Amino acid sequence: MNPKTNSTVIETALSGVDLIAQPLLNKGTAFTEAERDAFALHGILPPSIGNLDDQVRRRLTVLRSFATNFERYSFLRDLQDTNETLFYALLIRHIEELLPLVYTPTVGEGCQRFSEIWRRPRGLFLSYPNRHRMRDILADPRFDQVRVIVVSDGERILGLGDQGAGGMGISIGKLSLYTACAGIHPASTLPILLDVGTNNQERLDNPLYVGWRNPRISGEDYEAFVEEFVSCIAERFPNALLQWEDFAGANAGRLLARYRDRLCTFNDDIQGTAAVAAGTLMAAIRVSGSSLTEQRVVLVGAGAAGTGIAGLLVQAMMDAGLSQGEARSRFYLIDSKGLVAHGLRPVEGERAQYAQSAEAVADWQLDQAGRIELLDVVRNARPSVLIGVSGQAGAFHQAAVRMMAEQVARPIIFPLSNPTSRSEATPADLVAWTEGRALIGTGSPFPPVPFGDRLIPITQTNNSYIFPGVGLAVLAVHARRISDAMFMAAGRALAELSPARNDSHAALLPPVDQLREVAIAVAFEVARQAQTEGLGETCGDEELRQRIQDLVWEPVYRPYRRV
Numbered sequence: 001m002n003p004k005t006n007s008t009v010i011e012t013a014l015s016g017v018d019l020i021a022q023p024l025l026n027k028g029t030a031f032t033e034a035e036r037d038a039f040a041l042h043g044i045l046p047p048s049i050g051n052l053d054d055q056v057r058r059r060l061t062v063l064r065s066f067a068t069n070f071e072r073y074s075f076l077r078d079l080q081d082t083n084e085t086l087f088y089a090l091l092i093r094h095i096e097e098l099l100p101l102v103y104t105p106t107v108g109e110g111c112q113r114f115s116e117i118w119r120r121p122r123g124l125f126l127s128y129p130n131r132h133r134m135r136d137i138l139a140d141p142r143f144d145q146v147r148v149i150v151v152s153d154g155e156r157i158l159g160l161g162d163q164g165a166g167g168m169g170i171s172i173g174k175l176s177l178y179t180a181c182a183g184i185h186p187a188s189t190l191p192i193l194l195d196v197g198t199n200n201q202e203r204l205d206n207p208l209y210v211g212w213r214n215p216r217i218s219g220e221d222y223e224a225f226v227e228e229f230v231s232c233i234a235e236r237f238p239n240a241l242l243q244w245e246d247f248a249g250a251n252a253g254r255l256l257a258r259y260r261d262r263l264c265t266f267n268d269d270i271q272g273t274a275a276v277a278a279g280t281l282m283a284a285i286r287v288s289g290s291s292l293t294e295q296r297v298v299l300v301g302a303g304a305a306g307t308g309i310a311g312l313l314v315q316a317m318m319d320a321g322l323s324q325g326e327a328r329s330r331f332y333l334i335d336s337k338g339l340v341a342h343g344l345r346p347v348e349g350e351r352a353q354y355a356q357s358a359e360a361v362a363d364w365q366l367d368q369a370g371r372i373e374l375l376d377v378v379r380n381a382r383p384s385v386l387i388g389v390s391g392q393a394g395a396f397h398q399a400a401v402r403m404m405a406e407q408v409a410r411p412i413i414f415p416l417s418n419p420t421s422r423s424e425a426t427p428a429d430l431v432a433w434t435e436g437r438a439l440i441g442t443g444s445p446f447p448p449v450p451f452g453d454r455l456i457p458i459t460q461t462n463n464s465y466i467f468p469g470v471g472l473a474v475l476a477v478h479a480r481r482i483s484d485a486m487f488m489a490a491g492r493a494l495a496e497l498s499p500a501r502n503d504s505h506a507a508l509l510p511p512v513d514q515l516r517e518v519a520i521a522v523a524f525e526v527a528r529q530a531q532t533e534g535l536g537e538t539c540g541d542e543e544l545r546q547r548i549q550d551l552v553w554e555p556v557y558r559p560y561r562r563v
């Protein structure tokens, strides 16, 4: 099975049930009469010959008949494992309706209940007990075409914590978006789950759990395991892109720092999130009529996403003329122990560089536990921007948001945590508490909010606006490494596409049904940045556009030739 990207005729030696069993080759009822003759399919398929349009309609009808989104998710996962062309045709044609099923929020439940619906193998489980076999497992020729890998160890799945082997659902979901949003050929994608155990007692106690039933390994054992994984990947796929997804905060930053100069790799939660937050913020400040260097940013959540966002925004402020110290002083990071500030508490790790000085917060009010909480940060820092990446529903409480709205005309408020149940606030509350003045971006999709005689659109601010385009860029120019400047380019490209540029009442980012156009525009700018930095092959703009376009696979049935 070697389907080439968009090649017109596909050659295969498979026939009968073996052909139908290949999700990338299966056409179900759409095999033509001639193909049924050539590939011994008569009798296996019902006699009526259908086409992709009929099949999309039929599947959509069934999908809509289910009572719950989890059933819909499960149905779509089954379809993906049965007929990938149909899965992607359905997904792309109905992306607004289906994205929240294959991705956030429903993918969260898909990971939590992964063992319940496990049917067929997709992707690779590299488990700790199999650590000596990694090379052999990866040597399988069916991975020869792999160019984009998403790997998770399942420890911080969205805002839902440790899901162990269920984290495979997130690697699968992210790669589905690479194909649906950027047209990256499904045969060139590989989801991987590093099964290093789980500390989720519910999973460990569940007799159905499909993962390695063991507490998580940590320390040197974990480091050696990941090192072995990266060495195997670098050797087997020297030209592939490796995306780290949903690793717990400290591991995420450390692994990125360790490997980013060794292979073509990035961490989506740190860098992809930073780029989408920066792009949405640039669009928002255009509406609010202020400049980037004037912003004061409170980040609730100081882990992978929080420090990633702070890092990229500090760089953007420095590009706009501030010194590093000036830029950093405009950030107020809050973690589970309150404001990150010297003199109050131990401050370590990545977040330490954004810690406020003891003098700056000397007369701020402490709570009973000796912490500075959000309300006091808002009272004293007078933020223009409030971003949530804490996984804590309700963290943006009414008192803090109302106070912020008293201090700034257009509060920019991004509760980015996923899934929906973990959002720091609901858009309806934010609109009500700010009398409709807030510029809102959310991690998961929310419907527009009625306010007076209008409907306020709610912008989805999710790294899905970034990573598919980054992947396309890497493939287009054979990028060797991925720089932070490439993510800045992605954020800026996204901001340029903002519908709010022309209409201040419009959404800050394009709707999800334009994610394909977004990925192509992002890819172009990211690839150009890679070229500028000498990290990718150089070519003219026209050729670059063509290279990107040539990579985009469309889910249509192609004719087959038997070999």
Ligand SMILES: NC(=O)C1=CN([C@@H]2O[C@H](COP(=O)(O)OP(=O)(O)OC[C@H]3O[C@@H](n4cnc5c(N)ncnc54)[C@H](OP(=O)(O)O)[C@@H]3O)[C@@H](O)[C@H]2O)C=CC1
Binding pocket: 156, 157, 158, 159, 160, 248, 249, 250, 268, 269, 273, 276, 300, 301, 302, 303, 304, 305, 306, 334, 335, 336, 337, 388, 389, 390, 391, 392, 395, 416, 417, 418, 419, 422, 442, 443, 444, 461, 462, 463, 464
């Ligand atoms: N919209 C998007 O595209 C994206 C959204 N996200 C979302 O962001 C969230 C966090 O992801 P990530 O940064 O990777 O996770 P991490 O585990 O790395 O970080 C979580 C942070 O939240 C802090 N936190 C926990 N509880 C509280 C609390 N009660 N008040 C304030 N802070 C708290 C933690 O504090 P401490 O360090 O003290 O434990 C930590 O700093 C997830 O829900 C995820 O879905 C992530 C990536 C992309």
Ligand SMILES: CC(=O)C(=O)O
Binding pocket: 104, 157, 158, 159, 246, 268, 269, 417, 418, 443, 462, 463, 464
């Ligand atoms: C979107 C994403 O990557 C997350 O919530 O972790």
Ligand SMILES: [Mg+2]
Binding pocket: 158, 245, 246, 268, 269
């Ligand atoms: Mg993630």
